[in-house]
Amino acid sequence: MQSLNIIGAGRVGRTLGRLAVGSGAYRVVDCLARSLASATVAVDFIGAGRACLALDGLQPADLWLLTVPDDAIAGVAQALLASGVVRPGCVVFHASGAAEAELLAPLRAAGAYVASLHPAFSFADPARAVEQFAGTMCALEGDAVACVALRDFAAAIGARPFALAPGGKAAYHAALSVASNYLVTLTDMARQLARQGGVDEQLLPALLGQLMQGSLANALSMGPQAALTGPVVRGDVATVARHLAVLPANWQPAYRALGERTVALAGERLSADAQQRLLALLQG
Numbered sequence: 001m002q003s004l005n006i007i008g009a010g011r012v013g014r015t016l017g018r019l020a021v022g023s024g025a026y027r028v029v030d031c032l033a034r035s036l037a038s039a040t041v042a043v044d045f046i047g048a049g050r051a052c053l054a055l056d057g058l059q060p061a062d063l064w065l066l067t068v069p070d071d072a073i074a075g076v077a078q079a080l081l082a083s084g085v086v087r088p089g090c091v092v093f094h095a096s097g098a099a100e101a102e103l104l105a106p107l108r109a110a111g112a113y114v115a116s117l118h119p120a121f122s123f124a125d126p127a128r129a130v131e132q133f134a135g136t137m138c139a140l141e142g143d144a145v146a147c148v149a150l151r152d153f154a155a156a157i158g159a160r161p162f163a164l165a166p167g168g169k170a171a172y173h174a175a176l177s178v179a180s181n182y183l184v185t186l187t188d189m190a191r192q193l194a195r196q197g198g199v200d201e202q203l204l205p206a207l208l209g210q211l212m213q214g215s216l217a218n219a220l221s222m223g224p225q226a227a228l229t230g231p232v233v234r235g236d237v238a239t240v241a242r243h244l245a246v247l248p249a250n251w252q253p254a255y256r257a258l259g260e261r262t263v264a265l266a267g268e269r270l271s272a273d274a275q276q277r278l279l280a281l282l283q284g
């Protein structure tokens, strides 16, 4: 059985710790947070381990999970190196979506292998997260030896690991933000426009939800270009002009930028003439 230390025992640390213990393949040794109260809650939730406050008192472990906030990872890695508790051959990893494993590079001086393992999952509440985590995609990058160990770790906790190329984390995380966060922003824009058009508040979820879910399902199954419908791909310049005439001024840049991107996506489905007329309108 492999041993695991958790530094940063918040939402992600608690969830992954409990899943690791539950797998029967890992034992949690030490659990560190900024306050002893928080570390104790984590240990209780995980069902194993010792609540700790000081890095230099930590016991050895095969795996070290750094689930501190992103901006604390580099500092904790330096402090961990200085504490001398990291032994050669162990794996140290963080769970940030945007940061590379290279944040942990100083720990190679102690003989550690470093990596990042990012679960594409929203850990709002650890108890719910434990229930819902199975099948979560986990992006892995870093030292080859660490990635092999973390593929096993991910599989044991019920995740689906996949490899990312070095240097790809920022673009990978931007993809998730566009897919998840901006979809929500677009939903809000659509709701406000529908209200402006006089649609009853109670009808908004059904009206927009049906359309959005259908479009998303089509885009994912058919591919974005084939799934595209609406005035832009029809070359309906007059309708796009009518939209622009009623859009609030502060939304014009976003609508125009998405429109231009949609013209590019439509590609050969639009005649060259229609493309030019749409772009002239959107860029005007």
Ligand SMILES: NC(=O)c1ccc[n+]([C@@H]2O[C@H](COP(=O)([O-])OP(=O)(O)OC[C@H]3O[C@@H](n4cnc5c(N)ncnc54)[C@H](OP(=O)(O)O)[C@@H]3O)[C@@H](O)[C@H]2O)c1
Pocket (backbone or CB within 6 Å): 007, 008, 009, 010, 011, 012, 013, 032, 033, 034, 035, 038, 039, 066, 067, 068, 069, 070, 072, 076, 094, 095, 096, 097, 118, 119, 120, 121, 122, 123, 124
């Ligand atoms: N939340 C998500 O949905 C999600 C999803 C994927 C990846 N991640 C990544 O997972 C990591 C952790 O996120 P989280 O949401 O679990 O954060 P969190 O709930 O805020 O937990 C952070 C933990 O780190 C501890 N901590 C903060 N600064 C520290 C320091 N300097 N030294 C030692 N411990 C410190 C905190 O201690 P106290 O408890 O005492 O305050 C807390 O236990 C981040 O890299 C994040 O990007 C998060």
